[in-house]
Amino acid sequence: NAGVTQTPKFQVLKTGQSMTLQCAQDMNHEYMSWYRQDPGMGLRLIHYSVGAGITDQGEVPNGYNVSRSTTEDFPLRLLSAAPSQTSVYFCASSSTGGPGDTQYFGPGTRLTVL
Amino acid sequence: DAKTTQPPSMDCAEGRAANLPCNHSTISGNEYVYWYRQIHSQGPQYIIHGLKNNETNEMASLIITEDRKSSTLILPHATLRDTAVYYCIVRENDNTNAGKSTFGDGTTLTVKP
Numbered sequence: 001n002a003g004v005t006q007t008p009k010f011q012v013l014k015t016g017q018s019m020t021l022q023c024a025q026d027m028n029h030e031y032m033s034w035y036r037q038d039p040g041m042g043l044r045l046i047h048y049s050v051g052a053g054i055t056d057q058g059e060v061p062n063g064y065n066v067s068r069s070t071t072e073d074f075p076l077r078l079l080s081a082a083p084s085q086t087s088v089y090f091c092a093s094s095s096t097g098g099p100g101d102t103q104y105f106g107p108g109t110r111l112t113v114l
Numbered sequence: 115d116a117k118t119t120q121p122p123s124m125d126c127a128e129g130r131a132a133n134l135p136c137n138h139s140t141i142s143g144n145e146y147v148y149w150y151r152q153i154h155s156q157g158p159q160y161i162i163h164g165l166k167n168n169e170t171n172e173m174a175s176l177i178i179t180e181d182r183k184s185s186t187l188i189l190p191h192a193t194l195r196d197t198a199v200y201y202c203i204v205r206e207n208d209n210t211n212a213g214k215s216t217f218g219d220g221t222t223l224t225v226k227p
Contacts, residue, residue: 004157033214042201042217043158058214090157102148103215105157 001026004106006091012112013081021076021109023091031094032074033058033103034066036087043090049074081113118202120221126196128227132189136202139183145204147178148215149187153198158217161187161200192225199223 007022025032030051035043035058045058049068063085065077074093078085088110092103119137126132138147148163162169162176164185169176175188189196201220 035217040219042219043215045214045216048214059216088155092157102160102163103150103158105159107157108155 003027004091004093004104006089006106006109008109009107010110012114013078014114015082017081019078019081021078021089021091021111023074023076023106024072025074025091025093025104026072027093027095027104028071029093029095029104030071031096031101031103032068033092034064034074034076035090035092036060036085037090037108038087046076046089078111081111083113085111086113087111117216118204118218120200120202120218122219123222123224125224125226126189126192128194128225129191132187132192132196132223132225134187134189134200134202134221134223135184136187137184138202138204141182141204142206145206147176147182147185148203148205149174149176150201150203150215150217151196151198152201152220153195158201192223194225194227197223197225 004025033048034046037043044060047066049055055066088108090108091106094101094103149161150158152158162174164176178185199220199222201217203215
């Protein structure tokens, strides 16, 4: 299993540009999440999904859109990039909500918005 | 989810036990305690979790106080590769909260030779 994969690893955007961060998992996990991590801080939840076709907002959703058309993929779209969105973005997946459920994280995408 | 409080940083000598504390005084009865770590800006890695009993796995031990208001993660023989930021998280272990972890700022553990 490749686990959770994210592309690209690095990206530089200009203010106002749009882009999609890709996330895929091959573990047949129902739950997927997007977090951002600013320098020296913990992760903050952007959006999450409990299954294909179902998404919901997390703590910091503004400026981001998500969709979940398949179990495997959970892309994060930046509609109009702003310097405040410069951050490291992590995607995570987990199998169930029951005891023993743990999250598996991808390697991250480092985004710089100029 | 209940909030957690961790010291911002700790040092530990290589080969010694590292004891990382976490305060979660507002934890509710059905919330679990999870520990993750993040090595040098990689994605966080799951370590261990528990509800009320002490837990041990191949990576660490988790000691939860009887009133469940605090816990300690123990790395029994710390190595240089254990240098990382350690996050203590509490959340309910049900379908509505799966995938929704609230990360604080964690504890930066530095293991020194």
